[in-house]
Amino acid sequence: MRVIVPLQAVVQGRGGLVLGSLIPCALFYFLQFYLRRNRPSSPPPPHSSASGSNLPELASIHRSLSRSLLSPRGSYGPARLSSRGTAVARDDDNPYYVGLKRCADDPYNRSTNPQGFLLLGLAENRLSLDIIQDWLVKNWKESVLLDDEEGELSIQGLATYQPYDGSMDLKTAVAEFMGQVMQGSVSFNPSHVVLTAGATPAVETLSFCLADPGDAFLVPSPYYPGWDRDIKWRAGVELIPVPCRSTDNFSISIAALELAYNQVKKRGMKVRAVLVSNPSNPVGSLIDRETLCGLLDFVMEKNIHLISDEIFAGSTYGSDKFVSVAEVLDAESFDKSRVHIIYGLSKDLSVPGFRVGVIYSYNENVLAAASKLARFSSISAPTQRLLISMLSDRKFIAKYLTVNRARLHDMHALFVDGLKQLGIKCASSSGGFYCWADMSMFIRPYSEKGELKLWDNLLNVAKVNVTPGSSCHCIEPGWFRCCFTTLTEKDVPTVLERIQKITKSN
Amino acid sequence: MRMYGEEHPNQQILSRIATNDGHGENSSYFDGWKAYENDPFHLTGNPKGVIQMGLAENQLSLDLIQDWMKKNPQASICTEEGVSEFKAIANFQDYHGLRAFRKAIAQFMEKVRGGRARFDPDRIVMSGGATGAQETIAFCLADPGEAFLIPTPYYPGFDRDFRWRTGVQLLPIHCHSSNKFKITHAALETAYRKAQNSHIRVKGVLVTNPSNPLGTTMDRETLRTLLSFVNEKRIHLVCDEIFSGTVFDKPCYVSVSEVIEDDPYCDRDLIHIAYSLSKDLGVPGFRVGVIYSYNDAVVCCARKMSSFGLVSSQTQHLLASMLGDEEFTTSFLATSRRRLCRRRRVFTEGLKRVGIHCLDGNAGLFCWMDLRPLLKEATVEAELRLWRVIINDVKLNISPGSSFHCSEPGWFRVCFANMDDKAMEIALMRIKIFVYRENDAAVPAKNKRRWDETLRLSLPRRFEDLTIMTPHLMSPHSPLVQAAT
Numbered sequence: 001m002r003v004i005v006p007l008q009a010v011v012q013g014r015g016g017l018v019l020g021s022l023i024p025c026a027l028f029y030f031l032q033f034y035l036r037r038n039r040p041s042s043p044p045p046p047h048s049s050a051s052g053s054n055l056p057e058l059a060s061i062h063r064s065l066s067r068s069l070l071s072p073r074g075s076y077g078p079a080r081l082s083s084r085g086t087a088v089a090r091d092d093d094n095p096y097y098v099g100l101k102r103c104a105d106d107p108y109n110r111s112t113n114p115q116g117f118l119l120l121g122l123a124e125n126r127l128s129l130d131i132i133q134d135w136l137v138k139n140w141k142e143s144v145l146l147d148d149e150e151g152e153l154s155i156q157g158l159a160t161y162q163p164y165d166g167s168m169d170l171k172t173a174v175a176e177f178m179g180q181v182m183q184g185s186v187s188f189n190p191s192h193v194v195l196t197a198g199a200t201p202a203v204e205t206l207s208f209c210l211a212d213p214g215d216a217f218l219v220p221s222p223y224y225p226g227w228d229r230d231i232k233w234r235a236g237v238e239l240i241p242v243p244c245r246s247t248d249n250f251s252i253s254i255a256a257l258e259l260a261y262n263q264v265k266k267r268g269m270k271v272r273a274v275l276v277s278n279p280s281n282p283v284g285s286l287i288d289r290e291t292l293c294g295l296l297d298f299v300m301e302k303n304i305h306l307i308s309d310e311i312f313a314g315s316t317y318g319s320d321k322f323v324s325v326a327e328v329l330d331a332e333s334f335d336k337s338r339v340h341i342i343y344g345l346s347k348d349l350s351v352p353g354f355r356v357g358v359i360y361s362y363n364e365n366v367l368a369a370a371s372k373l374a375r376f377s378s379i380s381a382p383t384q385r386l387l388i389s390m391l392s393d394r395k396f397i398a399k400y401l402t403v404n405r406a407r408l409h410d411m412h413a414l415f416v417d418g419l420k421q422l423g424i425k426c427a428s429s430s431g432g433f434y435c436w437a438d439m440s441m442f443i444r445p446y447s448e449k450g451e452l453k454l455w456d457n458l459l460n461v462a463k464v465n466v467t468p469g470s471s472c473h474c475i476e477p478g479w480f481r482c483c484f485t486t487l488t489e490k491d492v493p494t495v496l497e498r499i500q501k502i503t504k505s506n
Numbered sequence: 507m508r509m510y511g512e513e514h515p516n517q518q519i520l521s522r523i524a525t526n527d528g529h530g531e532n533s534s535y536f537d538g539w540k541a542y543e544n545d546p547f548h549l550t551g552n553p554k555g556v557i558q559m560g561l562a563e564n565q566l567s568l569d570l571i572q573d574w575m576k577k578n579p580q581a582s583i584c585t586e587e588g589v590s591e592f593k594a595i596a597n598f599q600d601y602h603g604l605r606a607f608r609k610a611i612a613q614f615m616e617k618v619r620g621g622r623a624r625f626d627p628d629r630i631v632m633s634g635g636a637t638g639a640q641e642t643i644a645f646c647l648a649d650p651g652e653a654f655l656i657p658t659p660y661y662p663g664f665d666r667d668f669r670w671r672t673g674v675q676l677l678p679i680h681c682h683s684s685n686k687f688k689i690t691h692a693a694l695e696t697a698y699r700k701a702q703n704s705h706i707r708v709k710g711v712l713v714t715n716p717s718n719p720l721g722t723t724m725d726r727e728t729l730r731t732l733l734s735f736v737n738e739k740r741i742h743l744v745c746d747e748i749f750s751g752t753v754f755d756k757p758c759y760v761s762v763s764e765v766i767e768d769d770p771y772c773d774r775d776l777i778h779i780a781y782s783l784s785k786d787l788g789v790p791g792f793r794v795g796v797i798y799s800y801n802d803a804v805v806c807c808a809r810k811m812s813s814f815g816l817v818s819s820q821t822q823h824l825l826a827s828m829l830g831d832e833e834f835t836t837s838f839l840a841t842s843r844r845r846l847c848r849r850r851r852v853f854t855e856g857l858k859r860v861g862i863h864c865l866d867g868n869a870g871l872f873c874w875m876d877l878r879p880l881l882k883e884a885t886v887e888a889e890l891r892l893w894r895v896i897i898n899d900v901k902l903n904i905s906p907g908s909s910f911h912c913s914e915p916g917w918f919r920v921c922f923a924n925m926d927d928k929a930m931e932i933a934l935m936r937i938k939i940f941v942y943r944e945n946d947a948a949v950p951a952k953n954k955r956r957w958d959e960t961l962r963l964s965l966p967r968r969f970e971d972l973t974i975m976t977p978h979l980m981s982p983h984s985p986l987v988q989a990a991t
Binding site: 081082083084085086088089091104124126129130132133136137140144145146154155156158159160161162197198200201204208209210211212213215229230233234235272303346350351352353354355365366369370372373375376377378379380381382383386 | 519520521522523524525529531561563565568569571572575576582583584585586589592593595596597598599600634635637638641645646647648649650652667671709788789790791792793794801803804806807810811813814815816817818819820821824
């Protein structure tokens with residue numbers, strides 16, 4: 001009754017009708033005016049794990065949106081990005097990237113900034129750059145970009161167009177380097193090499209070749225967080241994590257792959273490849289020969305590809321010997337045309353700034369397509385020239401690889417022992433720049449939420465950036481990837497002290 | 507191309523992108539390159555070979571770059587003087603790029619525009635050459651199936667760079683010689699409406715200024731028309747200003763960056779510039795592409811995508827030093843422009859003497875040559891027939907207008923900045939002989955038919971054969987490099 005009476009007044013009375021329509025209209029316009037005036041100019045509340053972190057990039061998106069709304073000509077709405085562009089611009093919440101950004105703003109330095117952030121979240125090797133610098137000092141004449149005499153090393157060969165997928169000289173040098181890295185167990189053919197500006201475009205380019213948008217790759221997890229960006233963003237390929245367990249040191253299980261394959265098929269998606277890293281990132285373990293054969297059998301049976309990211313092949317330090325999928329292919333009679341290797345110089349040669357990535361494939365069609373796609377990410381000519389010179393000094397490379405491995409071994413041992421003293425055990429690993437640490441006893445609750453809480457405390461209280469297992473799609477909470485190659489021996493006690501501050505309070 | 511399944515267990519299934527024609531290498535633009543690759547001109551080694559006039563490369567001022575590098579060894583980490591920087595540079599992979607590098611690029615872009623526009627180093631985003639810049643911009647602004655309008659004639663590489671992996675379409679805005687191929691508001695509207703009628707969503711307009719292949723700069727009025735159009739339709743404007751440093755004659759260069767300074771009503775979120783050092787500095791091998799956007803979200807998105815095409819830190823370090831040397835950049839730009847101006851004049855005057863005209867141009871590394879009088883009929887087929895004669899018999903690789911989507915047959919782009927004076931002389935001589943022959947042949951009609959029968963590009967038709975022959979064919983090979991080796 002109470003509702004009907006005013007309505008009746010509105011419907012029956014002319015004055016009521018006028019008021020009845022005027023008032024809602026007025027309210028509507030006032031609401032619009034109010035909203036427009038008070039449109040938020042600050043970003044939405046950040047994710048809790050990124051507490052305190054300033055997200056200037058998101059803020060400026062809102063600023064630009066409101067500016068265009070208020071412009072006199074902007075009557076149709078803001079200038080929109082593509083939907084994939086918007087998704088990429090917003091993709092800031094992953095702790096992997098949040099942590100990296102905090103460190104970049106305030107990096108630790110033992111002498112100049114001892115309170116800064118300790119960067120244990122970036123797999124970068126600073127242990128052996130001095131060896132390379134020494135080589136340059138002694139050999140700058142060989143590596144120089146320009147020759148004084150007229151000849152091959154003039155500006156002509158340096159500044160002008162090169163083959164998009166790298167010069168044959170560099171391909172040859174890189175193929176030989178890969179052979180040295182694998183300690184002579186396998187040799188690589190330069191004409192199967194496509195060079196790109198880093199392993200990031202190598203992985204993306206290969207994804208564009210092997211899959212259509214909406215297709216899927218099976219990826220044993222935990223896996224390198226960067227792939228979520230490199231493979232999904234523009235190539236539009238879905239990554240299906242195939243969980244591995246701590247009970248068997250996160251080894252790949254063919255049975256689990258089989259299960260995942262069938263599940264994906266049921267969803268109507270097409271699996272195009274299995275993607276693995278060997279040595280594993282983030283675990284650091286090596287894939288044994290038996291498993292490699294199992295993988296090759298699996299992909300052959302399903303008529304799909306196998307992508308093996310072997311970017312840390314030269315950074316092994318354990319007692320286990322690294323076996324490349326190339327070695328298994330050479331020895332056994334598997335179908336080579338479905339196997340592709342991703343490699344690069346960023347890790348093993350410690351030169352991530354130079355941007356050198358490799359797609360190594362036995363498939364002529366993939367090579368043909370990838371070499372055309374390489375035009376979007378070619379290696380800079382001066383860098384090609386420097387590396388041809390450096391990699392051709394095989395004696396130096398052999399010495400560098402040996403010394404680097406020894407240093408990795410020592411730093412790994414020191415760090416893992418130190419963590420053990422704090423009651424933190426690591427998965428058994430033989431390669432890579434990191435250890436895979438089990439901090440599950442320090443997280444509350446035993447869930448991703450608890451893990452991110454610990455990560456947040458480590459980052460914002462202890463100022464130690466590590467990568468939480470959830471960023472790597474690890475199914476068991478509490479695991480963290482801790483890189484030790486940006487540290488010196490003297491930094492290790494500092495790191496452990498800071499970690500202990502947090503773990504003690506937990 | 508699609509599933510083979512169990513019937514062909516050894517057939518590896520590749521993606522659509524890997525197996526379609528999106529790479530654009532089947533275009534006639536690249537056919538000429540193939541002819542050059544098979545028979546490259548060399549002054550002493552192969553004087554009857556094909557002269558490469560289809561590659562827009564600036565080799566006239568590389569000596570200046572070389573001199574600078576020799577005088578500034580500290581800029582390179584491979585020298586005694588510069589090696590102390592090695593560790594920091596080799597380790598640097600931040601996708602923001604070296605601050606000094608961005609500052610130097612911004613400075614250089616300002617200098618190219620005579621200081622009439624300011625560039626913020628924090629908006630400089632790296633990419634894998636201009637190729638990578640165009641692709642990244644397309645990824646940021648448009649979804650698959652959406653379109654950009656582009657005035658014809660345009661650089662064939664856009665068909666690949668802007669469309670191949672992005673799935674974005676390019677729809678032509680037809681321009682005509684009657685008004686010197688200027689972009690008109692009517693043409694813009696026509697193109698836009700046509701897209702709408704086909705239910706294609708237009709996300710922006712892509713222009714090149716200075717124009718490739720025309721060799722002309724856009725006047726202020728046209729830029730204002732464009733700005734007004736995109737603001738009205740709420741779509742983006744992408745300006746490829748890769749040849750901005752090659753403006754060697756009047757009228758003075760006007761960049762979109764200058765015009766928006768004068769227009770307070772222009773929504774800057776719609777404006778984006780693609781740039782590179784490949785043409786202005788003549789260093790395509792360095793792979794330096796730049797995206798400069800006035801839209802914060804685009805800067806953010808493009809910067810993240812720059813991981814797929816970062817500039818080598820070694821190169822960044824070198825260029826930070828080179829482009830930070832104001833004295834050098836001022837003198838380089840002046841000298842380069844002077845040499846380009848002179849070279850163009852020599853070429854166009856040589857052409858004029860045999861009755862061939864080019865569109866009046868004041869920029870770029872090429873001329874837009876008018877061979878319409880030599881066409882028997884105003885069709886694309888006639889143009890391609892003439893072009894095959896020029897490749898096979900005159901032995902010059904020039905690019906037919908149809909490969910640039912020009913709506914009028916008979917125009918050809920001829921590059922003049924990638925050869926020395928002697929090669930230029932020989933090219934002009936060959937053109938002279940050809941024109942005289944054509945004029946003689948014009949009298950007896952049956953001679954004309956003989957030309958037709960001999961017209962065949964003597965190359966295998968199937969693309970696969972070509973890739974097997976020369977897998978690296980489609981990477982441009984600089985003719986002067988060939989001459990030296």
